[in-house]
Amino acid sequence: MTAPAIHASRLTRRFGDTVAVAGVDLSVAAGEIYGFLGPNGAGKSTCVRMLCTLLAPTSGSATVAGHNVLSDPGQVRLRIGVALQDAALDPKLTGRELLAVQARLYGMSKRQAAIRLGELAGLVDMTAIDRRIETYSGGMRRRLDLAAALIHDPEVVFMDEPTTGLDPDSRVRVWDELRRLNRDAGVTVFLTTQYLEEADELADRVGIICRGELVAEGAPTDLKRRIGTDVIIVAVDGDAHAAAEAVRPVAGVESVEVHGDELTVAVQDGSRSVSPVAVALDTNGATVTDLRLRSPSLDDVYLELTGARLAVEGS
Ligand SMILES: Nc1ncnc2c1ncn2[C@@H]1O[C@H](COP(=O)(O)OP(=O)(O)O)[C@@H](O)[C@H]1O
Ligand SMILES: [Mg+2]
Structure with a gap:
């Protein structure tokens, strides 16, 4: 060494x-x-x-x-x-x-x-x-x-x-x-x-x-990775709670929360779960208007460790 x-x-x-x-x-x-x-x-x-x-x-x-x-x-x-x-x-x-x-x-x-x-x-x-x-x-x-x-x-x-x-x-x-x-x-x-x-x-x-x-x-x-999971944010047109129930059993999904017409789906591995989640929604007749994958950022890490956001913006 x-x-x-x-x-x-x-x-x-x-x-x-x-x-x-x-x-x-x-x-x-x-x-x-x-x-x-x-x-x-x-x-x-x-x-x-x-x-x-x-x-x-x-x-x-x-x-x-x-x-x-x-x-x-x-x-x-x-x-x-x-x-x-x-x-x-x-x-x-x-x-x-x-x-x-x-x-x-x-x-x-x-x-x-x-x-x-x-x-x-x-x-x-x-x-x-x-x-x-x-x-x-x-x-x-x-x-x-x-x-x-x-x-x-x-x-x-x-x-x-x-x-x-x-x-x-x-x-x-x-x-x-x-x-x-x-x-x-x-x-x-x-x-x-x-x-x-x-x-x-x-x-x-x-x-x-x-x-x-x-x-x-x-x-x-x-x-x-240490501070958390990836999150898939899904906006649906229609019954968000029904859509949430459709997503819950998908492999790799850890939790689903509903906020208005938006689902926050916590998953172990975002890149693997995006398509099964989309398929489950489609199979259950949900109309998806937006679907985004959000990985934890260093800012999330920073917040978790220090209790504050690093306010400076990179331009
Ligand atoms: N020469 C100095 N005399 C007194 N305080 C200092 C001096 N240099 C740095 N400090 C203080 O030490 C702390 C760390 O400063 P610094 O190392 O410059 O931080 P950073 O580079 O991360 O902005 C700050 O509270 C700063 O005010
Ligand atoms: Mg400095």
Whole structure:
């Protein structure tokens, strides 16, 4: 077994009376995309800053890329790429200059940097690379900052809310690039997000953080399955109670509730039950006006675990 790319044990950080991160245990395998999901103030950035050696833990410990963040921060820094939430890019530099500075910091030759820039062309707007950063849109700046974090081909990358505030086009480009780097270069990705959709789309495994604590962890599908069943919503024209009785005996149906002219049918496996349910309704002469399958979402998981909906909308 290879050592995990990121390992944290009882990682804790206090600011005065505020416990920003409260004893988080984490283990992220090499080559994994791990999504740290939680609302504003949950402790995501504080956790990232500790893992990136930018902030000392109050207690607990962590290793990243095989090196201890406290006793060996230099070794950690050489192996990681970091894009923080509040990146300040020098507006007078051009995109190319910024990337060159970053490459030089890591001891890369001009040739290496140029090759690497070509590889990151999916993130950077090459038509704007020789323009000053002050002329860039928010999305262009953010993507340039992500490219700067990746220029030295790090083993592990930390991205703190990489797509917050990005337009849909930029968001998709960032997702595609992270997926590509993960798939082709085996880069381990630790990203934080407030977007359920992003965690669901991108992460192999999701950790849900709430008030400094990791309240759940798992693959998105497992997290969803853990909290419940699929639901088929059927609208009928006519006697909904009779329709409910027709559906009840169908294999895989766990419960049927009637609300007005709508049936809520809880089933073990939605994709398997849709057609038997539809057939039973048809056989019993029910007129179906609408039929929808609803799988539990990460938002349902989040609600179950924390008692609150994650209010932020992914755009
Ligand atoms: N430098 C700091 N000084 C005081 N409190 C802080 C500091 N950084 C973060 N906090 C507090 O710690 C908590 C977690 O913040 P943060 O890690 O930024 O959460 P997130 O990134 O999930 O929004 C919040 O209550 C925040 O106000
Ligand atoms: Mg944050």
